[in-house]
Amino acid sequence: MSRLTAKWAEVLRIVSWVVACCMFVLNVGLLVNDFHMPPILVLPLAAACSVPIVICRRQPLAAWGLLYVGMLVTASLAAQPALLWPWLAIPSAVYLRALFVLGLRGPRRQSVGIWGLTMLGGLLTVTRGVSEEISGPVILQIVAVLTLIPLVVGDNLRTRRLAQAHAAEQEQISAVERARRELLEERARIAREMHDVVAHHMSVIAVQASSAPTRLGGVSAGAAREFDSIGSAARESLAEMRRLLGVLRSDDDSGPPRAPLPGLGQLDALVETARRAGTPVETAMSGLPAALPGVTELAVYRIVQEALSNVLRHAPGAATRVALTGNGTLLRVVVENDPRPGGGGEPMGAGHGLVGMRERADMLGGELLAGPTPKGGWRVEATVPVVSVEPERNQR
Template identity: 45%
Template sequence: MIEQGRGVRTWLPWLGAAAVFVVTLVTARDVLDLPAAALPVVASAAALPFGLIGSLPVAGWVLSAGSALLVSRAYEVVDGDPWPWPVMHGLVLLALLFAVGVRPLPDRGSHAPLPRQAARERPRAVEVLIPAAATVATALLFNASAADDLTAGWTVGAAAVGVGGIVVRQAGLLPRLPAEAPVPPADVPELLLRGAREAFLDLRPVPAARIGGAGTRVAPSWARRYAAWLLAFGVFWLTVSTVEATVEMHPLLVPVVGLVVALPIGLAERYPLVGWRLATALAVVLALAGSPSDAEYPGTWPVVFQWVWLASALVVSIRYERWTTVCVWATSVAAMLTGVPGDSGTVVMLIVAVTAIVVIGDLLRARRSTSRDLARQTELSELEKARRTVLEERARIARELHDVVAHHMSLVVVQAETAPYRLADLPDDAAAEFASISASARQALDEIRGLLGVLRGTDDGVGFAPQPGLDQLEELIRSARRSGASVDLTVSGPVPARISAAVELSAYRIVQESLANAVRHAPGTEVAVDVRYGEGSLELRVANAAPATAAVTQATPGHGLVGMRERATVVGGTLAAGPTGDGGFAVTAVLPYEPPPGTDASPPSEP
């Protein structure tokens, strides 16, 4: 936010000071009897103090009041004018007086409100005495400089402005702006050059990111584009029908001028800078080559064109960065000055209007940019919160696996390996069985350790040991036979040149879980494992005969079948499981050799 709004207190008052300087140049002679050589000096005396209104209002007020006293003593007032100095000088003096009441001393290191302890370090009397002294001095200045019949009104008015600033300050009616990082002076030339390059040379369309704000509903681009050109068509006909009432021109030039006036409206959606350039160029041409007509509304520029010109400047200030807006504003003011002295009143009005418009547009741009940044930060915060929740859940699961499952598996390993030493006269077959149990338990422990690494790790790219595949099915069958199961493996079909590692892992796990279910639920029965390599897919079938006695049913159902179906689905396959006609049970899976595009089936996701 600071980056988007940085330097507003620094550059915005000086932009206003530039506008005050231009307006004073045009209007000063309406108030004072000035020689031409003194005009820029008087305009500078009126404008420069305004640049300090945001940072050092007391210093600005001192400069403005002192120069006002000098001007009122050096030059005579035009008969009948109520102001003792140029109008803009008086308005700036009153604005500075009000600012002194609101902010008599600069905040220490920040524009944010001070804590209560720091606020008590400044005596409240100082915050009242400084603006009170400025109010009395300004009232005396008006009393000494204004005409005799206006002395009372000016004195009371100046005092009211000063008291109003003091009341606003003490009552806390105006919120203070957040701290801003000012633009380093060394960066100003580069920023101005970049803004000028974009303002005068850039022919690219405005970036889509600058159209619309965060959280706003914007009409479709085609609707905005067609609406703009429809409005441009209306502006064209309005200009054609009214332009000769303001400016004299050859009838053949009327449609050309109408077209140039209308184009900025149509281009506002995608090319606002191009539209502003056309309007500015037309303004200079009309001011230098045209002449007011003798019709009903003579002037330098048609009224419709003035509105189009200001609207194009507004769109540019909303869509482009601040330094581009500064260049556009300065160029517009320079173009408007070409209308002096033929149409001074219109020039002053346009300068004031374009200054206010670009300030409002820039503030809107900064607000929209801040809204987008806030929405982006909110989204990132939500993603980080969700990620943290997942990590916390994974850590909890890892703790449970380590404290419960791994602990019991370690006990199985210890008991199986110490059994030959603890039991006397243990047969060789029993010793081999204990060794097989120990090996299986150790393998399970290794896989649990790998799973713990996945759950506790934060880098999805961590490498793991090679995952089991179809080439390890025979070892799996031998392990099941050593546990006492009768398992028959049948492999048919030509083995393809390539099978996805994710498919091999899913096939291995499906067979592994099916054998475990058969041993658990149908102990002592024959189990048939059929592996068939077909065209484009791998077919698996694990079936067991009906058990001689009913197996003990677990109190809590497991998740074996659900897990097998998920493994088949994740690689784009299918799985079916159910009882057979002879009372047994069969699991059938069909897995493609390559997972379909877009599936997340990378084997490193499981140890």
């Protein structure tokens, strides 16, 4: 289709040049025989009234300007201006076409200005006299109507085209918003179903862990603490799932208050949970601002949480270090663990933990790197921008 269009465009260009050449010859004869124009001006005026037919489609304003000047000079300097129509006839038709293209493509104020200049030029030239068969005011009325019609038609078509484009754009935006809303609704439905499935099993784990010392009997104090830690972790997971589900189900901010999302203040409890699970964890914080945006605190907390979960799953019991450092503009989070003593643990799989951590870092304009260490352990390092709003925290 594009080749066919280009071929027809080339044909039209050649035809327009042929017509322009014929018009040039015809205009030369009219300027010499009917308008008795000075010889020195014949060729320039003939060219000015012929070339616009070639450039009218691509440069309508330049075409109009050439025609306006050429026809104005022709009617003003004609030795015998007493004609039925004081302007060249064929260039007048091209002039109307240029007006239509200008109305179709240009702003309305431009069309108004061009029409005003056209009437001014007609007033200046028609006063020099026309044929007695028709009066000057009648000529001006004809000019006013003939030049106003293509401008109005072109402007209306342009307005309609813009309205259709705007309607199509709004329809596209509505379709995108509708698809986005359907996606969010589907995600919320999936989240609710996951909650219904996972909550049942987590509740069973919490109940069995809490009742195990009583049901089994003769359980040592260390084992009882381990069961209690399992039950606490299960109940905490259930609470976080219910908070997330409350956000997904809520259409507005009304309803019962919800607990705040976790942040850096809950890191100690998170680390203590990993320690109770048998993984020694060391923490170090330095250079952190006293207050961070909530979304930054949540992202950092989730990154550390997922990194510690990976340690518990893939290298349980391995010595782990959590370090948070800031320099006023960047916050660096490092979670590094040694190999598990004696080996074991689940092999690294293709889960979504690293993907989720990387998405949280990207959301804040930061980056996340993860990979094995030379000693056989694993290292997660995230760097996110941060704005310090208060004095730094004390070093821990």
